[in-house]
Amino acid sequence: MKARTMGRHVRESLKSLGRNSWMTFASVSAVTVTLLLVGVFIVIMMNLNQLADNLENDVEIKVITEPAADVEAVKTLEEQVRNTPGVSEVVHATKDEELEKMISSFGDELNLYKQSNPLGDALYVKATDPHKTAEVAQKIDSYDYTYQVVYGEGKIEKLFNVLNMSRNIGMVLILALLFTAMFLISNTIRLTIVARGREIEIMKLVGATNGFVRIPFVLEGVWLGVLGSIIPMAVISFSYYELYSQWQPRLQNELFQLLNATPFILQVNGLLLFMGVFIGVWGSFMSVRKFLRV
């Protein structure tokens, strides 16, 4: 195709937006509403996902050493744990530190034990993959000088199940919403194209190739998608930045953290733009196809 022809297609597609202003408005509104819904949903889902990740990463294994084990033995055990496959992080707390922790939780009566500390040292272990916590814990349990290995057995499995389920539900909802959006938008675009069936018919009769007929419509789909994604992008960006600057400082030490606004919102915007354009192009392509069999 000649560059001049491409220029014509671009001009034609833009002109046609104006000529069919009512239909343009209908399609753009459909894109706007659905993308806004999808966008808000994605923002919520991604943040919940982040919470789920944080919860998962918070799972750790506490290894209590034999109270009788000497410093050397504990060191050997720590080394052994560190070298266990699947272990990402090991924090060593001495028995005195452990006692301090207990005193602060249970009260000063425990100060008595300061003379002769009955506790053993503790190792706080994190697994590279939180889902493999149980496996790692079992392995550590088999080492010498471990007195007890605690990791919330039973509870974390339930937590992981709940988190997985909520992730899946979120994915299904987003997909369902996207599907609805595509259906709705392609139908609106189809209406605009049906209204111009005569135009297509005449183009075909004077010898236009299918590609020549299709390109302006597909380009129009691109413009509809771009126009339709502007408002959702603006609304979501503005609201999220606002929310982030208001709430993130208060969530400093919480498990729940909002996703960093800067890369996240750009990614969401990119996704919305892509979806808008994709849906626009797909809708045009499918609708115009029917009219090309003249």
Next chain:
Amino acid sequence: MIVMKDVYKKYPNGVVAANGINVEIGRGEFVYVVGPSGAGKSTFIKMMYREESPTKGDIIINGINLATLRSKRVPYLRRQIGVVFQDFKLLPKLNVYENVAFALEVIEESPKQIRKKVNDVLALVGLTQKARMFPNELSGGEQQRVSIARSIVNVPKVVIADEPTGNLDPDTSWEIMKIFEQINARGTTIVMATHNKEIVNTIRHRVIVIDGGMITRDEFEGVYGYES
């Protein structure tokens, strides 16, 4: 120029619109196609520009066999054929000039050539003064002239017209016929389906009568009428 050999056309609803048509139309001929409504005239015409395909048989136009032509090649066939309709088929949102230029844009003609050719052809049909007007601002005859201009701007070898005067009053019909005569005089083959007895009997050309999907009469310098 145009050859039909044993052409049959049966529509999915069972109607047989062409039942063994054999005809040969030479270069530069002017042919009227007449016959009662529902006799197969429109199908005969539509098969020539491949809006309909024959169920059986061959249609050869300018060396191209339409029966075996791949749909991808249909646009290139149509560029060699001008088509004029009873209802003009103009784009309402384009003005006269743009409607005619459209046929050239579609085949990626250069802007300079488009300007030249469109102005020439508008002069030929006498619409230079109305180039900037829109179809709804024109009379039926003027709209038909735009449609004719569009069909010939590309200098096709064949112009096919499906009742081009069907919606026009007698005086306007004569004007339109004058334009077709001029086009024919330049060597373009013209095939015209018509119900206009006066025109057929006055401007004498070859007459093909179609009835029941068959050619029942084919006369040079013929007259209108389906009987016998």
